Amino acid sequence: LAVIDEQHRFGVEQRESLRGKALSGKAPHLLIMTATPIPRTAAMTWFGDLDISWLTELPGGRKPIRTFVVPEADGPLMGSMFAHIRRRIDAGERAYVVCARIDDADEAGEGDVLDEAMATESAQSARNGAVLSPRPLHTVVQIADRLAKLPQFQGVRFATLTGRDDDATKQQVMAGFASGETPILVATTVIEVGVDVPQASCIVVFDADRFGLSQLHQLRGRVGRGGTSSWAFLVSQAEPGSLGEQRLAVIRDTTDGSTIAEEDLRLRGAGDVLGDAQSGGKSSLKLLRVVKDAELIVDARERAEALLAEDPELMGEVELSGAVLDFTRGNETYLTGS
Template identity: 50%
Template structure:
């Protein structure tokens, strides 16, 4: 048999038809793609799958034993219904086949096998309709091969309704039989120090282990492959950015005048991060830096000082924000911080899609002529009609809300501009290395002095119904003191079909209500009918309102013309109302940990102590309740980010917006593999420092090319 490599087209190995099926189901096109589809778990003959745990509606693969087989005529139509009951020794599952009575010859009582199908339910009993299956050897054969196969694990693969686990396994075995040498991306010293297998052996043992103990060794090896190749790719991208030439932007009198007029002292973290950015802007390559910090930690101040440094040399800065409300607030905040001396000189300009045509043309002309040194906008900044005279700095607010293509569109409007990314969502170190590994990361941990802080309490209204009324009493008490209150809901209108518009980030999990009960509309109506709210000014804010209407409501709230703002998560970022003392989050279990923390950061921003009430019906001990209680237990966003990672897993944390290699982790888990990622990055840094083009490491270069293909590399280049 001709041997082939990881880059060989699958068509030439397993045929056109099978390859097309695998390409449609999993995007597989090469031998490496197939061998990179690792088993999800392993079963053993005689070890049956618990049927009680099978989720209805999911496609599953299980190992079970046939308990009974019967046939009967179908009601109201011609033909025979074959009914088979399989069991795990405790529960049972019904298999139904229409007009396939011949299957009773092989599905005999006592036979064991792998069964795959979509779990349905009929009259309270779980069932598979027309499942796929593969039976183990019959009793006579089983006895003869018992010694050899008794302990051999059976790989169970992530499968679909069109491709079963054992079809994948057969294709993998066929490929393994003809696989030639597999280049090993790991440097020999690393492989030896870690006690890892060679690449070909690792692939064979993860797909066709002889004994259960083969699996961990194979996984450890391939996990390090994944960490090392990914870190090398990210570091290589950082290296590529550093080969570009940027215009040096030294600081000058603009920054001096701004600092002299500041009515407060910068925090030590603001100074340290600001100095780092100032040095970056004077470097010979473009800055590519992520600044993470709590809500209110001063990220906008740090970004504005960078804008002034760029403006000193005649350059422009563009700040892209995720919403019209936030963009408008940024412009007002920047103009206020610059003051009457600097604002006219730098002309901070708003450019959004919702501006009247004449205003938008005027703003675009200011950007194109260079008259506006600071331009703030939303996606309108990305349009082909928006140009800049000398774009020297791109500031991206809330990085996770923009896809790489959008960020690249803005970056392409300048000649290798510096890039500064801001996020108020604290990022665990391993996620930062895995998702933003090509960016330099700075953290602002300390908050400015004079903050009164926030107290957070859980209101478990399912266990203590009386607390629901007490929540609204607290709201009236705060308003009576002259303070303002946010009430956050998970939907706009709980009665509408699109009740999830403006929905929170977290998908329903154990302990959450399936559907929201309290939308903005319902809460506002309830409060307006309550006699104790008769003199309280209430307003609504949500994503379906026009941009100018949203902006008007927020400005009215900021002026204290509104006492209680009932809103969706549109208030999550950028809303600064120092007089707001209290936030009530209804159905808090429907929100993620980081999102709850972000929302709560809207209060306690001035000298008024903040209060956050997390209202939930989730039962104690559920994942949903754990999330809410974790937020109440600490105000440390970085500690909560780690909790969030453990509760949700990295699939949710990385998100779909992070294209390419970053979101397609296979064996690597940022929750549990921090040490692997750290070791891999350290060795990758040494390798790239010693051999930047990887000319002496062709196996690693080839692995990066396979792992980070053309599309993924384009995505990395755009970050």
């Protein structure tokens, strides 16, 4: 038996290597778990590679997290958000602030940052005669310095946490955050999993329109773990009517991980369900679209299962047997064959 928790944190090849660990050479039973299936995995469930069980209720004692999209250009609204966070801190609670990059030297950033979304919107703006320059992502260093100077946080201590910090530093920082010594933690997505501070009631994500939906859902799950009311603030610079605005509306309007995964699949693409491209991008499927043709795929799966139950070796289906053999040899031309 192989169990993979937080499976979206693993690459396709990493997960496959875990399946090959059995000394017998046989594939073990496999259980993978996540709050938000990545698009590729959602697509694979429809193709029969995985059986799926949904746990749709919140864990005991938790309350739904209230989620708000905050335009960064709206100064009064940003100020109200910071004032709200200060009130929660004064009540003995904690707040996370998340940024994609560590500092100006961190070009790639940490986490599921959607550079292709910015590229798409830039292309759309160019066609409309506008010029949209790529904007840099906010950094932990920049935001920590900016927030510390705000009057709303006068007298409040901040801590920072990134993927560059060693384990000892991470433990020390998280201990200070949990105790309330540093009640505001400015961090990268390093806090996405494995962090459980019941007193945390607020999370702010800067450049939220540039993150993947699944990761935003995971980050939101860092709060609301102590039975208190909780809030998630998605700070955005997305243009009205843009893809980024549409994506944030999904997170704002639902806390259902399965719905979020479906929308991520619809908006970003399924990845290469027959290969190892994990999210969005190109697919090797020539005729099918895993969202539009979901009912057709389910019907085909049921028919295939019935056929194999009657004729496991496909002795009576010569052409189909040949197509399967082609596929196992890496020849996918049958996908567009008549």
